[in-house]
Amino acid sequence: MKRQVYLDYSATTPVKDEVLEKMIPYFTQSFGNPSSLYTIGQNSKQAIEEAREQLAALIGADPKEIFFTSSGTEADNWAVIEAAESRKGKGSHIITSKIEHHALLHSAEYLEKRGFDVTYLDVDSQGFVDPAALEAAITERTTLISIMFANNEIGTIEPIAELAAIAKKHNVVFHTDAVQALGNVPIDAHALGIDLMSVSAHKIYGPKGVGALYIRKGLPLPSHMHGGGQESKKRSGTENLPGIVGFGKAAELAREGLAEHIEQVTALRNYFINRVRAEIPDIHVNGDIERRLPGNANITFEFIEGEALLLLMDLDGICISTGSACSSASLTPSHVLTALGMPAEIIHGSIRFTIGDFTTKDDLDYTIERLIHNVEKLRGISSVSKEKGWQIYGAV
């Protein structure tokens, strides 16, 4: 069988065995509707409450502040749209950044169509939002600030405590999309002063189709799903029982193993980056190297296009992703790398490698061996090179 190396943990993660084992009975045996009053229904309710406690413990929250959703995207939509809409009496201005996930950016664009003004903050060349720029953007009409905890493409970790403090000082609600940060960075929602936070199970070795929104106790946020009154009447819809149970278990494992996970994955990531730097010429590591998610290595290979490299690596059984326009449905280069000020031709050659709990040093050695071979091969085919330059304006 062809060797497979999975290096796309930021896209999704495999479900851990312990998580799956805990989930299975809730499909077939303990399948009762948590709203039902008989025993198996109440058992289901209890399982959900246990998961709520497990997730709360991972993010420094009270279980009553956790509301399960279908995804991180749903949590982002709910938080941003309802927080903004319900505060229209105060104003209709919100602030976010240019490097947010599309779940956030497209929610903000939706609000713009509904008459809101949105400020999209720039980031510096390393991917950081400037707290001073955030403070300067706040007006009397500002009701919501949403800045991601850690970026999905370049892995940079934003100064959340500082940004949340600025929001609090100006009496503005602060939301963060922590989908990538969860299980990779210690998170204490209370200590950080976060009002709203989106998370997802499938990035932390839990199942797909389940996320959650943290809503700080006392913060008013209207429902966006109306129905049977589940999740303390905040988010109706029969609960994804096995999914929530799996999310809880994954959160428990993430909390217990957090220090070890960070140490192990960071060491592997640094080993990978150092070898690529030493062994492949004309590469750049994109985004700050220190304040960065443990497993993220976003690297540009100059003079080749990322989708071509992705395909050759896939033929070698290696799963990676690219910010190149050629791989996106819209044929536009990554908005995140564009926001760093990188030229388009450099963005086209960017590859994201994300390392996780099941990655081994041997996987990385194999990946580097194939990278050296495939980058050299594509550079041999390419019409641009270090010697000839990019010839950007010579082309017709």
Place this chain on the structure above:
Amino acid sequence: MALYNETVISHFTNPHNVGELLEPDGEGTYGSPVCGDMMKISIKVENDVIVDAKFKTFGCGSAIASSSVATDMIIGKTIEEALNVTNKDVLDELGGLPAIKVHCSVLADHAIRSAIYDYAQKHGKHYAGLDGFDPHADADDHNHGCDMENH
């Protein structure tokens, strides 16, 4: 692999005619690295027949596969026959590309025309198949953005 068919993968992983001719009779370039793909092609012509063609392409898998197939298709053809090769022919030869990648076959088609245009200019030739073709037509666009649909 689901994204591309076996023909495309074969031409992408083992492309034919990669390189640059030392003393080409005509050269053409199309696309821009800014837009994610740029093909350079050089041709050797004897008695109005393209006897050799080489390409270099910065671009995605389908751009490289299109370049390989397109150069294969014009070698041995007269200039007029080569000018009749359309991006549709390149697509057919590849067994099709995903809709979003069709512009890559247009890239090859344009690069070939540009090389023949260069040959015609240098050798004082006129070909009916080049009427109305302007290799510089899209040059200004490169400062403004990448109109992938019109490549």
